[in-house]
Amino acid sequence: MSIDFGRPTTVVRSPKEGWSARIDVRTVTVCLVLVALALAIGVIALGSGDYQVPIGDVLGALFGEAPARIHMVVVEWRLPRVLLALMLGAALGMSGAIFQSLTRNPLGSPDIIGFNSGAYTGALVVILLIGGTYYEIAVGALVGGIATAAVVYLLAYKRGVQGFRLIIVGIAISAMLGSVNTWMILKAKLDDAMAAAVWGAGSLNGLGWTQVWPVVVVLAILVPLILVLGRRMQMLEMGDDAAKALGVRAEPTRLSLVVLGVALTAMVTAAAGPIGFVSLAAPQLVRRLTGSAGVTLLPSAAMGGALLMVSDWVAQRAFAPTQLPVGVVTVSIGGIYFVWLLAREARKQ
Amino acid sequence: MSVGLDKSAVDKSPADKSASDKHTEELIDESLQEKQKQPDGLVSTNSRRMAGLLVCLVVLAAVLLLSIAVGSKTIPFGTVIDALVNYDDSNDHVIIRDLRLPRTLLGLIVGMALGVAGGLIQAMTRNPLADPGILGVNAGAGFAMVVAVAVFGLTSIWSYIWFAFLGAVIATAIVYTLGSIGRGGATPIRLTLAGVAIGSVLGGISSGITLLNPTAFDQMRQWNAGSLSGRSLEIVLAVAPFILIGLFLALALARQLNAVALGDDLARSLGANITRTRILGVIAVTLLCGAATAAAGPIGFVGLMVPHVARWFVGPDQRWILPYTLVCSPILLLFSDVVGRIVLRPGELQVGIVTAFIGAPVLIMLVRRSKVSGL
């Protein structure tokens, strides 16, 4: 006799039951399709630009032999950007999934703790006052973001952190920092201000291989830790009581997940500036496709990677030869996402 | 949430309407007193509330005077009075009449508009954290302004103010329409979602345009700070009618808003006409917020905080919250403006920036006092 889970499921077990797993067919299919889609767009992006490269040559440059010039364009110039779009998008999707699961709210996002505003402030200080390089800006953003998150947490702490107090303090601090940012942009020279605003919109312009490796290392550390906590995160969605009754240590798990989620967001912000909406939209969009209960980590990452890949390609090509910051595209897509949410809400009635 | 329009609440003959409207009002009042789980506010009797209001009026008068008297150039108080009463064309008098007076008046009406719009939005969306900008007003005004600069090359506030106002109105109309499709009409969740949606799309496009067009970027970064300076009396007179209509509408809706605060089903069962209240409320918010933002740029916190604090003082009755908000919002705004004039003398700190610095710590302080957690 077997259980009807309401959807096609496969069970895989090793012969002596050393390991076993229950696999949801639809979820895996959606993930594979999204990854394939993201890679396909990536290949197209590798071939397009001021210097068009036919797909055959792109694949050749990636996997086999290609003339030196094509190899340089595809692998040395464009490939890092494509890889970053995929990896940072995946990180954003996963981070969004963590926050939406923990807050049990489809609009949950790391910015309730004021992280993005603080990161922008830190970056602006470096860009406008110190005139720093990419790494200094990244450090500034990290320091600003983390310091802000810590301040918000501390101010919201009064014998424990209530969700509601955290949100209000986050809004208040974000607003204050937002004012500081507006003022700094206002007072700077026009050129500097525009450069800063480009960073503030989130951009993958000009990023190369040296920016790729730190991201790979950080993801290699964070992602396995998050996946290990994945089942516990699922249990927490049933409420603290039910989760504790099943043997999950609620507070430590939650704290770890928050730290890991913020770390993911911090990594993306440091690498490319604050990119909006991917972490908000990816988990919900992929939920709609997989029909799964609650938010899921790997599918959200797959969707995030696909979303950012597409957005970056649009940002590069839409107004060619001018390149838009990818954050502008994601924010506009974000609006359409909310319209979709609305239509869904309307249909639910 | 709401499921459908209750026709019986709508179709009534005129004679019946007045009697039943009155009855409805009584029911709403009773229900409000019985069913409100929130505390009745610090100031709990009507006479004390009236006294508080008078105190606030006095403070407002003082701040108005302060705003006329203080500025980057120190002008003796006697001269200030002189300029108002015995105007002659001296330099100081010109400053008073042509710079500070319009600025003060603008601060007064913009403050009132933002505060009351905030109170309306909070009541209509039943969300104490709602800011009047969530209906897309700021995004619409900003977007229209960016288009005006980038496409039409207009660069002064006087030239693009009407664009901004129109942009605000159209954005709000789109948000409201978007929020009303489907059964149930424009529920608070839908309005909020629609507002965020339109706000982000317009914000994204504005961002895109300004990052490609330096002139537009320059205008936008100045507009973004929210400022009362550089606006002449004509601007004040231009937006005043819209603001006054909006205020009038808002105050007239106060009682109906009390019903809406009880929840759609309960309000409907008491006979309140929710759709009409909502539409009129949105119109009021559009007029108030649109005109204020068009004239002064986006100024945050006033609309978020003042109705909040007013509710803390007088309890959840909109008939008290709105008047208090009306008087206290300009106090906050003008005071912030005065601080902005002093802090960086001889330069200035824009009022939009100052309000955040004053408002945020107060908000944090409030939320740390456990008694206020019931919003």
Add this chain to the structure above:
Amino acid sequence: MIGEGTRNSVNETSTAAVVAERTNRLRAEDVTIGYDKRVISEHLDVEIPDGGFTVIVGPNACGKSTLLRALSRLLKPTTGKVLLDGKAITSYPAKEVARRLGLLPQTSIAPDGIKVADLVARGRYPHQKLIRQWSREDEAAVINAMEATKVTDLSARPVDELSGGQRQRVWVAMVLAQQTPLVLLDEPTTFLDIAHQIELLELCRDLNENDGHTLVAVLHDLNHACRYGTHIIAMKDGAVVAEGPPAEIITEELVQEVFGMACRIIDDPVSHTPLVIPLGRERQRNIEGAKV
């Protein structure tokens, strides 16, 4: 001689009783429990008889749920300790506790869109590891749990589409899938209609009598408690007023003391357990008048 034998057997009985006391799997020793600064119960000593169906009864806010939460480790006592199998319950790893003790909380949240079978399957979490996520035992446990609560037909449906009663049965199935020797239930019958309430309580009795689970439940209905419970703990204002088998301790005086309600107690014609019949105001006056 008879006297000596009796004395010996009395001694043996009391020794046996003491030994039995020491081996009760779940007990609270001198616990003080409360929330924030509010103390609900002080210096409470509670023993849960092994193999029994213990029911905790009492008026609202008497501390029943608080006690249950303390017993299930959800609430940490400020003084004293809760002992599971002789050791402090806080000394076990969380998953180990979850393998011995299951809890049906008062309120749980069903994740958006989750299907019944998925939710029940989550009850197997304490028995699973990172690499052993779905063993044959897991599958069998879930199938049995769904059959016992009669939700097998619903297994492919989303939980949020079910009625209140069906949903509650699914939560019970999840706790059953956990296969713990001790099961705690916090007001399990609240959202159920009378037929489903009885069905659930019959299921509890089966678990207790046939499968040997030790059950502890907080119930509102005194008659249900009498009918199905083997051991009643009556609480008021955070203290235990009486405990013991229903037939012994449920008296008209106790009901008056604990609930402040006048009643008549008769023998339930079906189950032969105490049946509490509230008198209500008019009848009370009539009776008092008649007494005078």
